[in-house]
Amino acid sequence: MELVPGGAVPPAVVRELRRDLALCLDRRVLIADEVLALDAAFSPERQQYRADVILAALLEGLDGADDRRRMAVVAEDLFLPVFTHIFGSAQFRGLAAVVSTFRLTPTWSDQPADPKVLRLRLLKEALHELGHTLGLVHCKVPWCVMSPSLDPDHVDLKDPAFCAPCAEAGGIPRDRTFLFL
Amino acid sequence: MSGRMPRLLIVDDERHVRESLSHWFTEDGYDTVTAGGGREALELLGRRDVDVIVSDIKMPGMDGLELQHRILERNPHVAIILVTAYASVATAVQALKEGAYDYMVKPFDPEQLSQVVARAYEKVKLSTENETLKERLSAAEPPFVTGTSRAMAKVMELVDMVAPTDTSVLIRGESGTGKELIARLIHLRSQRAYGPVVAVNCGALSESLLESELFGHEKGAFTGASSRRTGKIELADGGTLFLDEVGEVTPKVQVELLRALEERTITRVGGNQEIPVNFRLVTATNRDLEAAIRDGDFRDDLFFRINVFTITIPPLRERREDILPIAEHFLRRFGAAMGRPIRGFSAEAKDLILDYAWPGNVRELANAVERALVVCRGEEVGAEHLPIAAHAHAVDPGLVGDYSIAALEAQHIDKVLRVHDYNVTQAAKALGIDRVTLYNKMRKYGIERP
Numbered sequence: 001m002e003l004v005p006g007g008a009v010p011p012a013v014v015r016e017l018r019r020d021l022a023l024c025l026d027r028r029v030l031i032a033d034e035v036l037a038l039d040a041a042f043s044p045e046r047q048q049y050r051a052d053v054i055l056a057a058l059l060e061g062l063d064g065a066d067d068r069r070r071m072a073v074v075a076e077d078l079f080l081p082v083f084t085h086i087f088g089s090a091q092f093r094g095l096a097a098v099v100s101t102f103r104l105t106p107t108w109s110d111q112p113a114d115p116k117v118l119r120l121r122l123l124k125e126a127l128h129e130l131g132h133t134l135g136l137v138h139c140k141v142p143w144c145v146m147s148p149s150l151d152p153d154h155v156d157l158k159d160p161a162f163c164a165p166c167a168e169a170g171g172i173p174r175d176r177t178f179l180f181l
Numbered sequence: 182m183s184g185r186m187p188r189l190l191i192v193d194d195e196r197h198v199r200e201s202l203s204h205w206f207t208e209d210g211y212d213t214v215t216a217g218g219g220r221e222a223l224e225l226l227g228r229r230d231v232d233v234i235v236s237d238i239k240m241p242g243m244d245g246l247e248l249q250h251r252i253l254e255r256n257p258h259v260a261i262i263l264v265t266a267y268a269s270v271a272t273a274v275q276a277l278k279e280g281a282y283d284y285m286v287k288p289f290d291p292e293q294l295s296q297v298v299a300r301a302y303e304k305v306k307l308s309t310e311n312e313t314l315k316e317r318l319s320a321a322e323p324p325f326v327t328g329t330s331r332a333m334a335k336v337m338e339l340v341d342m343v344a345p346t347d348t349s350v351l352i353r354g355e356s357g358t359g360k361e362l363i364a365r366l367i368h369l370r371s372q373r374a375y376g377p378v379v380a381v382n383c384g385a386l387s388e389s390l391l392e393s394e395l396f397g398h399e400k401g402a403f404t405g406a407s408s409r410r411t412g413k414i415e416l417a418d419g420g421t422l423f424l425d426e427v428g429e430v431t432p433k434v435q436v437e438l439l440r441a442l443e444e445r446t447i448t449r450v451g452g453n454q455e456i457p458v459n460f461r462l463v464t465a466t467n468r469d470l471e472a473a474i475r476d477g478d479f480r481d482d483l484f485f486r487i488n489v490f491t492i493t494i495p496p497l498r499e500r501r502e503d504i505l506p507i508a509e510h511f512l513r514r515f516g517a518a519m520g521r522p523i524r525g526f527s528a529e530a531k532d533l534i535l536d537y538a539w540p541g542n543v544r545e546l547a548n549a550v551e552r553a554l555v556v557c558r559g560e561e562v563g564a565e566h567l568p569i570a571a572h573a574h575a576v577d578p579g580l581v582g583d584y585s586i587a588a589l590e591a592q593h594i595d596k597v598l599r600v601h602d603y604n605v606t607q608a609a610k611a612l613g614i615d616r617v618t619l620y621n622k623m624r625k626y627g628i629e630r631p
Contacts, residue, residue: 052197052200052201079288080197080201080205081195081197081198081201081288082197082198082201082202082287082288082289083201083205083288083289083290083291083294084288084289084290084291085290085291086291089204090208092204092207092208132208137207137208137209137210138208138209138210148208148209148295150290150291150292150295151292
């Protein structure tokens with residue numbers, strides 16, 4: 001799996017996410033050398049960035065034989081034309097995903113700035129989008145990382161872990177996520 | 182309905198909207214399909230069922246409101262959420278007035294959209310479950326009592342023996358003996374009790390109608406087939422199919438029925454897709470099927486298929502000890518329903534009831550008691566209240582006042598029906614017309630079986 005920094009995301013945020021994901025998944029997580037330019041995804045009308053355009057740009061960087069998953073990590077506000085905003089997006093059963101720190105940053109929802117809160121929220125959203133690339137759908141178990149979260153408070157309610165059925169369906173190691181609990 | 186994924190249809194002329202929403206709801210666990218316009222949506226709905234529809238209002242050709250109108254005409258249970266990029270109170274009001282579940286403005290707050298669609302699905306699920314429950318309740322309430330005679334105890338023993346198996350059952354017995362009740366009892370005591378029980382009266386329908394009733398039809402299969410229709414066999418999936426008057430099935434439909442039984446698949450009329458079906462077959466007839474086979478009217482291979490296990494319900498005259506208890510049961514039941522405090526039958530009424538042959542069996546007895554209750558003003562039903570006396574000694578009233586051909590025909594049909602104890606098959610034969618024509622004439626002249 002490879003994390004691709006995009007836009008104005010601070011390198012430290014991506015490095016922390018790499019460490020956390022590697023621990024959770026018990027596998028090597030790389031960081032791409034290049035920073036993904038987001039200009040093509042920008043909508044001047046909405047002052048936001050189109051997630052589907054970012055996913056397409058990620059897939060362009062893959063050659064046919066490469067089955068590595070690529071996840072863009074951006075600091076910009078994401079949207080899809082039909083939605084006002086989204087936290088992240090993924091190609092269902094595919095190789096590309098994107099997560100944004102924009103709405104996960106505590107100050108965005110008038111909460112006190114706390115880097116630990118953002119770090120944990122970002123890990124959860126990254127695991128969530130990764131789950132979608134593995135073919136997992138939203139889960140009804142409230143603490144499962146695959147349960148849908150549509151505002152930052154919901155993200156805080158779930159664990160950075162997959163419930164047993166989701167872990168099994170996605171072929172994800174489950175016993176390591178206790179490190180964060 | 183539990184266990185399967187909720188089915189969602191997204192209708193929008195903009196591809197990126199369809200793709201975004203389809204993607205979003207697939208991740209949410211919906212079985213999602215999309216259509217680029219109203220016409221495509223209707224075509225799709227002709228092939229598959231959905232629970233919730235999210236449709237744009239402004240589309241070229243058929244707009245969202247017209248699409249909603251056409252869909253609700255056919256399937257009032259589906260929930261439709263109309264969306265538009267242009268917020269307008271007038272359009273929203275119109276959409277809701279015409280039956281939309283909700284109205285939303287693009288772009289959506291993802292949380293709000295997810296909640297609206299989830300709530301719409303819950304509503305559809307509830308109304309479908311309600312329907313199923315209602316059907317099951319009406320199926321669970323026996324319309325007749327069966328009696329406690331030794332002959333009926335034997336019948337009930339056979340029902341208990343065969344019900345838990347998946348064996349095809351043929352119920353034989355005269356008209357009015359309660360064959361459908363026994364069929365429903367077999368269903369209720371089977372492992373399929375939680376599935377549907379679907380009844381079809383094969384004698385009341387013409388060949389082509391019966392074919393489409395049993396197997397369903399595709400849109401345009403014949404003149405008047407304006408939409409796809411699911412057949413009763415498909416509706417009986419996971420449950421029991423009860424074919425009443427199976428002896429009246431025409432040779433062509435017999436072949437199709439045999440194929441459905443042997444291959445466990447059906448093809449809708451005008452279609453070419455084989456649909457797997459899973460039903461238990463219970464049939465009933467008052468006809469001598471062995472004689473029909475000899476006459477070439479009924480296929481022996483179909484007979485062997487449906488006649489794996491036979492239950493014969495004896496007529497009321499062969500189990501006289503049941504007559505009075507059943508009559509008293511009906512008296513209590515109808516009395517309670519009409520709010521009438523009736524003590525019982527007078528001694529003369531009891532004698533009359535016991536002496537009468539009851540050719541129309543339990544159905545005739547039920548009708549006689551109900552009519553007596555209407556006529557009776559006191560607390561006891563007397564012989565004079567029972568319609569039997571007049572009926573038993575009925576004489577030809579001759580021509581009184583009305584000399585039209587229609588009046589003559591009505592009287593003649595009534596007479597022939599009475600001679601044949603209201604057995605429609607035999608009466609139709611005697612009259613030299615087919616059963617469907619006789620049913621139509623009976624309806625026209627208001628002639629009812631007792």
